Amino acid sequence: MELFYTPPERIDLSSGALTVGDDEFFHIVKVLRKRVGERIRLTDGQGLSLAADIVAIGRHELTASIAGKEMVTAPSTRVTVAISLLKSAHRFDFFLEKAAELGVSAIVPMVTERTVSLPRAEKAARKIERWRKVLIAGLRQTGRFHLPDIREPRSFEEVLGMGGFDLKLVPYEASRRSPVSDFAGKNVLFAIGGEGGFSEREIGLAKESGFKEISLGRSILRAETAGMFAVAMVRAQLAATESQEEWL
Structure with a gap:
């Protein structure tokens, strides 16, 4: 049904x-x-x-x-993705839809040094409402009972100050560090840069704020692909445990 x-x-x-x-x-x-x-x-x-x-x-x-x-009990593993706003509204919507299908817990639209699309205050509320409809569609598609939380856009510095996470990870194209694989039961935050990625200054600030730099592979991914990869990586690790209650 x-x-x-x-x-x-x-x-x-x-x-x-x-x-x-x-x-x-x-x-x-x-x-x-x-x-x-x-x-x-x-x-x-x-x-x-x-x-x-x-x-x-x-x-x-x-x-x-x-x-x-x-x-229905919420999964014990939670994934929040803070992702730069993208120039293409379609690409950002695509990320929202697929992240919802993969079981993301919350999404934080983010403004970084290289963010191209900056929403005006009067349009922010309408954007959030539209994003929420995309997430609802993803919820219905997969038959899930927990709607991902969509936050108001925040600056990169505000994201760095977000607390309550067991793991804070920042994928970076220059990194060669393997992703963390012990996600089960943890509250995880990924910070994903937009067009052009994060600047070296931002990566330095992220590390000072407790983020761990990781690699998603040698190929350079689009922002929306990197965001989906991050959520799918957690889901795949949980699936490998064969513990259904731990799935996103």
Whole structure:
């Protein structure tokens, strides 16, 4: 059964009812042509898995009765990717979609010395909302129950100051250090440069801030590819343990 998303504020567990609107409503009613009485599967993006029966369909939203619920535990391994904003909005969206499919926990759009695309303040909120829709699509595609967190754009210096991580890694094309392989159960932060990569000054600051420099291979990767590689690298290491509960 296909998975749909509705935000926590649209779910009332005490009354056993929920509503679905916006793009999800359009997909359920206009694309899949679901009707009253049909059962759908939903998540709030915070681990809640719901089975619900459609009881009413309006012009802009539907109402459903909750028939079953389950709380899915979040993975113990968490991956946050701070990635430079890219000149191409399409390429940044592509990274978001694939990172969500691979199980990233959070994404921090970042402004570095070589960042070309700098969002104006009045457009930032609209960009975040669009990025969130891309992440929801990735969530639905893979049937996951934890929606990646998309943060407001931050400067490179602000990212360096982020705490609470067990591992902080910065892929760098001049590095020859092998990636760390003991990711299981850890909270990991990757910092990914944009077009032109990080400057030597930024790499120096990252190391001073507790980041470890690593190599993703001799070939120079696009920023979005490097970001996906980082998340996939963690996923592959967890898959090799054959421990399903540790998978992203």
